[in-house]
Amino acid sequence: MKMVMAVYNIGVDEEVMAAMEELGVTCFTKVPRVVGIGKTTGPRLDDAVWPGANTMAFFVLPEGRAEVVMQAFAHLRGTIGKKAGIKAFLLGVEAQTA
Secondary structure, three states, rough: OOEEEEEEEEHHHHHHHHHHHHHOOOOOOOEEEEEEEOOOOEEEEEOOOOOOOOEEEEEOOOOHHHHHHHHHHHHHHHHHHHHHHHEEEEEEEEOOOO
């Protein structure tokens, strides 16, 4: 099993979720409001000085499906993501509760 952890601008959540739905990915955990500083996008600290926030989503999938999801995030990043901010990471899942 693999986990795709995606961090993206809160404003592109609809596009991300539509892409996941298109792939048949229906199970996820979402943290709707996270803050941080990106190398390309700069600070998004959700305050008066650095407005904006991100969403973080986790998808645990079989390895082959995870690769497809990573490709979808790469496509999103290529079309809307660098400026808006979309980044995905592929992590190994050693164990999962039944």
